[in-house]
Amino acid sequence: MKLVTRFEAATLSTPELYGLRKEAFKAFAAAPRGSQEQRKALETMRTIEDELATRAPGL
Template sequence: MELVTRFEAATLSTAELYGLRKEAFIAFNAAPRGSQDQRDMLLTMRNIEDELATRAPGL
């Protein structure tokens, strides 16, 4: 799985982001510990979470 940037995440629907977050989580766990792939998936999940946070309704 490729790294998803914040800009790429902004172009996706909320449903797509949730699906991609799941894929990134699975890829993170499958990657060797401390590898570049694992770091990329961690960053991908962070970018997705940041984008989802901007879409959350305010309280």
């Protein structure tokens, strides 16, 4: 999974972020425990959650 930056997350729509969060979760679950791939997926999920938290509800 590609690491998503805060800037990249800000350019995506809310539905796109939810879809990407789902993909990141699947990548996290499928990656070997403690691997770089798992860490990237976790960081991507955190970035997406941070971006979603800055948006007003319903947008």
